[in-house]
Amino acid sequence: MLVSVILINIDAHTNTLSPVRALSGLLITPLQQLVLIPSQFAQWVAGRAISTPELRDQLTQVKNANLQLRVRQQQISSLQAENQRLRQLLSASPRGLNRVMLAELVDVSLEPYSQSLLVNKGLSQEVFLGQPVLDAQGVMGQVVQTSYYRSAVALITDPGQTVPVMIERNGFRAFSVGIGQSDQLDVPYLNRNTDIRKGDLLITSGMGGRFPYGYPVATIRTVTVDVNEPFLRVIAEPIAKLNYSREVLLAWPGDIPEPIDTPDAIGVSEKQISGDTPNVAGQ
Amino acid sequence: MLLGSSNYRPLWIVVGSFLIAGCLNILPMGIMAGYFQPDWVVLVLIYWCFWEPERIGAGAGWCAGIFLDMLDYGTFGKHALAKLVCGFLANRISLRLRSYPVWQQSAAVGVLIAIDTLIVAIVQLFLDEPNLSIGRWCTPLASMVMWPVVLIMLKPAFPRHGFR
Structure with a gap:
């Protein structure tokens, strides 16, 4: 009994057990794989059962979506170049895009009633603790445990999960806290x-350096x-x-994004312009 | 109902039953069906505690708990603590309960698993991950319902033990 109490305390308050976790995760991977067989089989059957016209429809849809995204991508790259130039003028560090990796959900139920997921990438793919996890729409959560081929992700709705956010409309900073629903x-x-x-749209503010700046998190539903x-x-x-997401994205923060800090940034820029650089004035 | 040492089942049956129970525990269910997913590992633990109390008790409970902790990626030791208490209690009341009819056993199993859930909930409260949703209290109920199934499933492991 004492041993387990000590164990709980060690695990909850330190990181010393992470190699043990990595090993234990490896040990139970075959069990998880075994459990996956029925659902994989069901998916295989469903994949087989789809009809040709249906497939054709899907293909057209995907092609259209791809075209639209590519057009937008062109715009984004020019905008990004412009943004980088402007940030250079403000002598702020440039904001790069993040490297991301696709991971698939492992369909096993973890702790009942906790808001968490298991994904099929782990230490062997350089996943690290606290890594931000996104999907195509927005922020999903962060990695809370890793083993060699699996990682557990706590969703932003998990009780106690806090994300530093800001209101996109006016840059007001706040936190979002999960309540288990x-x-x-x-x-x-x-x-x-x-x-x-x-x-109002809440996006990550980049404060604390864990979640990169600028990803959508939530929309405000009610204000009472x-x-x-x-x-x-x-x-x-x-x-x-x-x-619903079957695939998630693990993001590696490229460079530590700094939060928008308007008064400070303006101060810096004024100093810069008055101080030196005729080329700034020239541009 | 005397249990001699000759009545012990080979260890691999015990371990295997725990492994299968673990698989059933992590079997993906829908959100609604998930509420009614019984805690198979504890059911199997209680089964062995009832029918092999000389061998399976608090210690085995602790091991089963660590196994569960590994399976659900929570804080280590949380389930271990709860299953230790659960195993100990099941072990203590085993002689009486073995002679009870199945539905009374079910009731006792429900209480044991409720105690187990309560301990886990208390530990979570201390760890600042409070999770007091009504849904989790469905687990003891679902486990109660599944107790006869566990008896039937593990009966081949005990051909000599008649039970009602």
């Missing part, structure tokens, strides 16, 4: 006069003013399809 996030500690409304409480009650809805 897959379609709700809490945004605590906002003063009653905060400029926040229903429908309770006269008896010092703060607003704000409920947000995650953008990422937490329950």
Whole structure:
């Protein structure tokens, strides 16, 4: 009994057990694979059963989507170049894109009623603790445990998971906190006069350096003013399809993104322009 | 119902039953069906505690708990602590319960698993990962319902033990 209490404490408060975890994860990988067989078989059958016209339809859809994305990509690359030039003018460090890797969900149930997932990439693919996990829509969560071929991901809706966010409309910084329900996030500690409304988009603010800047996290669903409480009650809805995504993206922060800090940035730029560089003035 | 040492089943049957139970535990279920997923590992643990109390008890419970901790990627030792208590209790009441009818055994199993869930919940509370949803209290109920199934499944392992 004492041993397990000690074990709980060691594991909860230090990182010393991570090699043990890596090993234990490796040991149970065959079991997980065994469990996967029925669902893989079902998927295989479903893949076989799809008809040709249906496939053709899907192909057209995918082609259209691809075309649109490529057009937008062209725009993005020119915008990115422009952004980089402007940031250079402000002598701020350039913001690169992040390297991402596709990972697939391993369809096993983890701790019941906890908001977490298992993905099929691990230490052998350089996955690390605290790595941000995204899907095509937005931020999903972060890696909380790794073994050689598997990692466990805590979703942003997991109780206690906190993401530093900001309101996209005005750059106001806040936190989103998971409350254990897959379609709700809490945004605590906002003063009653905060400029926040229903429908606002929350994006990662990059504060703390764990989640890279600028990925969508949630939209505000309700803002309730309770006269008896010092703060607003704000409920947000995650953008990422937490329950439906089969593939997720693991992101490696390329360079540590810095948060937008408008007054400071302006100060720097003014100093720069007045101080030196005729070429800045020239441009 | 006397248990001599000759009545012990080979260890691989015990270990194998735990492994299969572990597989059943991580079997993916839908969100709704997931609420009614019984905790197979604890059921198997209680089964062995009832019918081989000289061998299976708190210690085996601890091992089963560590196995579960490995399976669900939670904090190590959480399930180990709960299953240790669960195994100990099941071991203590085994002689009485073996002679009870199945539905009474089911009730006792439900209480044991409720205690187990409670301990896990308390540990989680201390670890700042509180998870007090109503849904998790379905597990003892589902496990209660599944107790006769466990008896039937493991019966071939005990040809000599008649039970009602």
